[in-house]
Amino acid sequence: MKVSKAQPRYATPRRKERPSLGRKLRATAKGLDTPLMPWQAYVADVGTEILPDGRPAFDQVVVSVPRQQGKTVLAKTIVVERGERLPDQCLVYTAQNRIAARKRVLATGRDLQRQKRVKRVREAIGSELVEWENGSQLEVVSPTASGGHGDTIDLAVLDELWKLQMHVLQGIEPARIARPLSQMWGISTMGTDESDVLNHFVEIGREAVNDPESRLAYFEWSMDPETDDLYDPKHWWRWMPALGRTVTVEAIQAKLATMPRGEALRAFGNVRSRVDEAVIPAEWWEETEDVTAHPQQGMALAVDVNAGPSGVAIGACWEDDDVRTVGLVDYQAGASSEWVPRRLDELCARFRPSVVGLDTAGPATSVAADVRDVCERHGVTFREFRPRDLAAASGFLYDHLRERSIRHSVAEPLDLAVEGAVQKRSGDVWRFDRHNSPVDVSPLIAVSVALYAFHESKLTRMEPFIVRL
Numbered sequence: 001m002k003v004s005k006a007q008p009r010y011a012t013p014r015r016k017e018r019p020s021l022g023r024k025l026r027a028t029a030k031g032l033d034t035p036l037m038p039w040q041a042y043v044a045d046v047g048t049e050i051l052p053d054g055r056p057a058f059d060q061v062v063v064s065v066p067r068q069q070g071k072t073v074l075a076k077t078i079v080v081e082r083g084e085r086l087p088d089q090c091l092v093y094t095a096q097n098r099i100a101a102r103k104r105v106l107a108t109g110r111d112l113q114r115q116k117r118v119k120r121v122r123e124a125i126g127s128e129l130v131e132w133e134n135g136s137q138l139e140v141v142s143p144t145a146s147g148g149h150g151d152t153i154d155l156a157v158l159d160e161l162w163k164l165q166m167h168v169l170q171g172i173e174p175a176r177i178a179r180p181l182s183q184m185w186g187i188s189t190m191g192t193d194e195s196d197v198l199n200h201f202v203e204i205g206r207e208a209v210n211d212p213e214s215r216l217a218y219f220e221w222s223m224d225p226e227t228d229d230l231y232d233p234k235h236w237w238r239w240m241p242a243l244g245r246t247v248t249v250e251a252i253q254a255k256l257a258t259m260p261r262g263e264a265l266r267a268f269g270n271v272r273s274r275v276d277e278a279v280i281p282a283e284w285w286e287e288t289e290d291v292t293a294h295p296q297q298g299m300a301l302a303v304d305v306n307a308g309p310s311g312v313a314i315g316a317c318w319e320d321d322d323v324r325t326v327g328l329v330d331y332q333a334g335a336s337s338e339w340v341p342r343r344l345d346e347l348c349a350r351f352r353p354s355v356v357g358l359d360t361a362g363p364a365t366s367v368a369a370d371v372r373d374v375c376e377r378h379g380v381t382f383r384e385f386r387p388r389d390l391a392a393a394s395g396f397l398y399d400h401l402r403e404r405s406i407r408h409s410v411a412e413p414l415d416l417a418v419e420g421a422v423q424k425r426s427g428d429v430w431r432f433d434r435h436n437s438p439v440d441v442s443p444l445i446a447v448s449v450a451l452y453a454f455h456e457s458k459l460t461r462m463e464p465f466i467v468r469l
Contacts, residue, residue, distance in 0.1 A: 162191025
């Protein structure tokens, strides 16, 4: 089987006269059942070089590779190796938003807990913690202006560096000064013109690889826009270091087929693009989160089914103290939707919803008849949604998030749907695209339908609502 031997376009060279902790990182990764690929091992060898006085040779290590090449494994290995090797370490992790950082820290903690390698994992929202027996702790830092302030940091891992702004560094970097073994690792795919932090490191990092005195180690695997063709699979072997190892040509082709060219160049060519094409900005989602939200009587419900990736979601919208809130009340990954009628029957009996919405033109058609029967038994309005209605619901949710006029409860499948959703356009309108989104967007579609159905139920005269771009 052919495997990639892609070489970095820019890379700090290994200085073999310096000892390195690279072997320890490789052993840690193997123990986590995620052995390092050659590109990860090279970065580990150089990034953990040690000076004669015992300090890390590099104060900052920045790595940029295309998507799906193994960034998460490298970040996890760095954190776990440091936490297990040294006692009383303060390790912090941040990402494009607090939701993503929390998800990755807890995923790491759960994996270590299964292997009995940590003392405890605390999952409480806002105070997440992974703690080792030696007193070292891994915490989440929010990528906000206040993140990192007041802490003393031994290791900071900044994942998805392209999403972070300068105020994140201004909080984290001063907190590392008093710790002689402190390091910052930034790991990311290339970003946009607005990616202030990453663009700064790219500019100085490309110069630093030729400076033997630099304390910044920099590594970049990317296509050469002058000679490489993003859409020619024969060229991918030049800059995708995981190709043929953990990712296939077919998988990359499938992703590229659904992406706008600018986003494709950024994600898989690892080339800076002009704009961030996320449908719902992360800050909108973060600023409307309500960790105390709970469903209320008289809410609206909605059922949605996604074919690929497969999943089934029941979303809701309710009003509490005149504030509308959306949330996921149930979700199951996989193709089976047999559980929906029974679960919906329970929800109708308990919460007496005013309306249940369902897309009768999509995969949810498979449960439409059963859902209608449940509604009839409980005297609940059954609202059919068609493509134009879904456009109205998508735009309605988008506008209210932009205006911060609604709240949403916490649910990881919903967070992932928001993070990965893409648009499907039709003329002047758009809706969330279940077919081309790389994640299961049924939770997002379900809450948008529930919100719009709840809105309709409050009107004395229903009027169509279409967002025009």
